Amino acid sequence: MAITLDWKTGFEIELMAPAGASRRDLAERVADRVPGTVRRFFHPQSEPSAVEGRPVFENLTPGFQVVDGQGRWIASFVDDLTLQRDLDRERPPLDGWRRIVADDGRLLRLxxxxxxxxxxxDVTLEPLAALFGTRIVRHPSGMVRVADDRGRSVAIDAPLPGERERPCEIVTAPMEADHTEGLGRLLADARALGFFVPVEAATHVHFDAGPLCSAPAVAALVALWTRHGTALKRLVGANAQCVRLGDWPGELATLTASEAFPAMEWAAARAGLAGVEGLAKYCDLNLVNLINGRADKHTVEVRVLPGLLDADAIVAAAALFEGLLGWCRDAVRGEAVPLTLVELLIQSPMDEAARSLWLDRIRQENTAIAGAGRPYSRETDQSRNKP
Incomplete structure (x- = not known):
């Protein structure tokens, strides 16, 4: 039986182009199939900086958006700086592939x-220089620098190094139906061009945050993940090589478990969540977009899925979390999280084929544990589900 999703979802699938190819090649293949057109755009990213006083450098790298004949967004194909180990960093830059770097994201918005x-x-930054009343300065290395009228650096445009054209994160438009078919077509295009799952890959699923905009729902979600997050990561096979996963700050659980929080109106609860120090997007579950309420990205993001190149596997994993989020949405104020993962899956509003699949996976895992000399019991399951 095919697994279906009811929740509006978007997907981010981290892949790698084969040597000699690029993410633009995949964008062009998808555009040919749709049919549609490819639009190049600046894709913002950040990376740690070794320069004292500058914790991160903000980047703009080449991204490629595919739209259909009616101008509707299909998917984008962008870089992901965490994908490193499959690249030959000694390879020279390709003509036309450049990145723009600054130490302030506001400058890159300009x-x-x-x-x-x-x-x-290398003329991309000429309009930026004009805004500051200066001219671009070219260096023999191919780098172009913009400074203000006092000589302070504004931004640098430089050749994109070390096969950075090969990483390809497919970012889909939000899907409301036919998730397997839509993903299947995109991934078939990727496989046809020889794209593969890189070492550090993950798959992210963005769920529409609208149904979760209540204090009881968020409290239930934090409690659920606190109890069962470790077991769920093991169940779905989270990639240990993925470098941008992690726990929420402890203050989040303290806030949401308080007696006052579940009774708050959403505006007050959201303000309280926004005040949690250290809450960032690079967590197992990203709540930042839920709290910020951006119209273009109002989501709860599940970041723990491994790199996948199969639409059925991605939708099955998404269905598991759709059910868990549904349990949080429907939870009565103060309702306790089921003690075991089996009980949680049985109680969650989930596609029945997905429920059967994941319950079978849990039974297989428990059988393997018992075979290793650790007999399964309800108490064993509880202890394994604790972080």
């Missing part, structure tokens, strides 16, 4: 508004 991502050569 680049996105005033510069042309389709500009040819």
């Amino acid at each position: 680049v996105e508004r005033h510069c042309d991502p389709d500009a040819v050569g």
